[in-house]
Amino acid sequence: MIENLLPNVDWDKMWEATLETLYMTAMATGFTFVIGLALGIVLFLTSPHQVWANKMVYWLTGAFVNIFRSIPFIILIILLIPFTKFLLDTIRGANAALPALIIGAAPFYARMVLIALREIDKGVIEAARSMGAKTSTIVWKVFLPESYPALLSGLTVTAIALVGYTAMAGIIGAGGLGTLAYLDGFQRDQKDVTLVSTIIILIIVFIIQWVGDGLTAKADKR
Amino acid sequence: MIQLQNLSKTFATGNGQLVAVDNVNLTVEQGEIFGIIGYSGAGKSTLIRLLNGLEKPTSGSVTVNGQEISSSSGQALRSARQKVSMIFQHFNLLWSRTVEDNISFPLEIAGISKANRTERVKELIELVGLTGRETAYPSQLSGGQKQRVGIARALANNPEVLLCDEATSALDPETTDAILELLVDINKRLGLTIVLITHEMHVIRKICHRVAVMEAGKVVEMGSVLEIFQTPEQAITKRFVAQINGPDAVSQTIAHLIEQYPSGKLVKLVFVGDRTEQPILSRLIKQYQVEVNIVQGNIAQTQNGAYGTLFLQIDGNELAIDQAIHYLHEQDVQTEVISHD
Ligand SMILES: Nc1ncnc2c1ncn2[C@@H]1O[C@H](COP(=O)(O)OP(=O)(O)OP(=O)(O)O)[C@@H](O)[C@H]1O
Numbered sequence: 001m002i003e004n005l006l007p008n009v010d011w012d013k014m015w016e017a018t019l020e021t022l023y024m025t026a027m028a029t030g031f032t033f034v035i036g037l038a039l040g041i042v043l044f045l046t047s048p049h050q051v052w053a054n055k056m057v058y059w060l061t062g063a064f065v066n067i068f069r070s071i072p073f074i075i076l077i078i079l080l081i082p083f084t085k086f087l088l089d090t091i092r093g094a095n096a097a098l099p100a101l102i103i104g105a106a107p108f109y110a111r112m113v114l115i116a117l118r119e120i121d122k123g124v125i126e127a128a129r130s131m132g133a134k135t136s137t138i139v140w141k142v143f144l145p146e147s148y149p150a151l152l153s154g155l156t157v158t159a160i161a162l163v164g165y166t167a168m169a170g171i172i173g174a175g176g177l178g179t180l181a182y183l184d185g186f187q188r189d190q191k192d193v194t195l196v197s198t199i200i201i202l203i204i205v206f207i208i209q210w211v212g213d214g215l216t217a218k219a220d221k222r
Numbered sequence: 223m224i225q226l227q228n229l230s231k232t233f234a235t236g237n238g239q240l241v242a243v244d245n246v247n248l249t250v251e252q253g254e255i256f257g258i259i260g261y262s263g264a265g266k267s268t269l270i271r272l273l274n275g276l277e278k279p280t281s282g283s284v285t286v287n288g289q290e291i292s293s294s295s296g297q298a299l300r301s302a303r304q305k306v307s308m309i310f311q312h313f314n315l316l317w318s319r320t321v322e323d324n325i326s327f328p329l330e331i332a333g334i335s336k337a338n339r340t341e342r343v344k345e346l347i348e349l350v351g352l353t354g355r356e357t358a359y360p361s362q363l364s365g366g367q368k369q370r371v372g373i374a375r376a377l378a379n380n381p382e383v384l385l386c387d388e389a390t391s392a393l394d395p396e397t398t399d400a401i402l403e404l405l406v407d408i409n410k411r412l413g414l415t416i417v418l419i420t421h422e423m424h425v426i427r428k429i430c431h432r433v434a435v436m437e438a439g440k441v442v443e444m445g446s447v448l449e450i451f452q453t454p455e456q457a458i459t460k461r462f463v464a465q466i467n468g469p470d471a472v473s474q475t476i477a478h479l480i481e482q483y484p485s486g487k488l489v490k491l492v493f494v495g496d497r498t499e500q501p502i503l504s505r506l507i508k509q510y511q512v513e514v515n516i517v518q519g520n521i522a523q524t525q526n527g528a529y530g531t532l533f534l535q536i537d538g539n540e541l542a543i544d545q546a547i548h549y550l551h552e553q554d555v556q557t558e559v560i561s562h563d
Pocket residue numbers: 233234235240241242260261262263264265266267268269421
């Protein structure tokens with residue numbers, strides 16, 4: 001029955017591509033979280049009136065974030081080909097897609113981290129300082145827990161964007177559902193492959209959204 | 223305990239320099255509840271933030287318990303802050319932590335072990351009367367309860383000084399009274415020095431020993447609460463005192479009172495300090511053949527005793543009235559006969 005409706009779909013290949021997409025999304029989301037968080041915290045702490053207020057660092061970090069956030073991802077991939085080659089000696093495969101995915105997504109997430117941190121009640125930070133907390137303590141014990149829901153919902157948005165990025169990366173041969181949809185679906189004109197790939201990507205996005213929203217709601221005790 | 227010397231703080235703002243604290247000199251004694259009152263923008267918060275180094279003075283110095291806070295930084299300042307803790311108008315609790323974890327926070331900062339933290343948190347929860355609410359989140363508490371958490375948190379590291387920035391301004395009158403009582407209780411039990419900022423005179427009246435009045439960054443008047451209530455000198459102080467006594471109702475209505483109570487004698491008593499606690503009136507009535515009629519009065523309790531005025535109409539035969547008034551004079555209550563000749 002299904003074979004008749006979707007004559008060209010090779011389910012083993014489809015499953016493999018799905019795993020590749022999941023792998024790239026998960027790895028990129030993980031690195032993006034760490035790098036984006038670090039960038040966001042640096043941006044926040046060096047912004048005017050904060051403890052490490054520093055125009056130079058703030059401006060440089062801000063410029064880096066804004067530039068990489070603004071470059072369309074498909075162009076970023078092409079720009080980063082030499083960098084990736086230098087780093088991994090290849091531009092094919094899931095791992096080769098990671099540098100571009102992370103460099104594309106981390107600045108995007110950093111911006112959301114900055115917004116989340118700015119929304120923390122200033123009084124709470126002041127209270128922590130009045131108790132004699134070090135800046136590192138404030139970062140770990142005030143910044144992160146007090147902005148956790150916003151960090152998490154930002155990460156959800158970022159992870160979903162990354163699913164889209166992996167599909168674009170697929171076009172230059174990163175593998176995953178993007179490659180499958182492009183090579184088998186588009187170039188060989190097998191519309192059913194494109195359709196199934198799209199449905200699987202949608203399912204992945206919905207699951208990320210659902211899990212992210214659930215965790216965010218559960219974390220928010222306000 | 224706390225010495226402020228020639229303390230000034232200037233902020234650079236968009237349109238020039240703003241002097242928030244202007245050459246303030248004052249000393250707060252160990253174990254004292256010291257109030258600072260002033261209208262919005264007077265510089266109270268800036269002043270109190272100078273006391274724990276959240277703000278650096280432009281000039282002058284702040285010394286707390288022998289340590290010069292104004293020149294401390296880094297670890298020395300952070301350790302000092304554990305002994306000068308603070309409570310806030312908007313409580314400033316971490317919403318992500320339960321009551322007990324909020325109280326535990328300063329202990330974590332001080333590097334206290336888990337076991338000792340748990341024990342100390344339990345004591346503090348009992349001290350502020352929050353038993354049973356340990357695992358609630360701030361969002362599940364009333365304003366008064368939140369401030370109790372704030373107080374418990376502030377007391378966690380056994381501070382020597384407690385700074386209160388409008389600690390009751392977000393609370394209703396009854397809750398305010400309960401929190402103020404808790405502060406007095408803590409002050410007595412733990413011998414804690416308290417510096418309290420407010421724009422409400424009844425807070426000063428209720429719990430402070432001494433008070434400084436601030437206007438435009440300057441301390442314009444300072445003294446014991448009783449003194450300030452009795453003989454306010456500056457116009458702004460008079461306005462604050464009137465918050466409690468009413469807008470000089472007394473002097474305006476004396477003429478009116480005389481008209482209303484034409485017989486006998488109208489007497490004005492001024493109570494200061496302990497006198498109000500003695501049964502002067504009941505003795506007066508028991509010992510002399512006179513009718514005593516309370517015409518008007520207001521007595522307020524302060525931490526240094528009560529003060530207030532009372533208008534009495536004393537009626538009866540001439541001799542008895544004279545004897546009664548003589549008795550009042552003997553009680554060293556300020557007595558003044560204001561009527562009928
Ligand atoms: N960081 C700052 N930068 C610039 N100006 C400031 C700063 N902090 C306070 N000020 C100014 O200093 C003055 C005193 O402010 P402060 O907060 O000490 O007043 P306050 O007496 O506590 O008033 P309120 O009762 O409204 O809390 C105000 O004019 C305020 O605008």
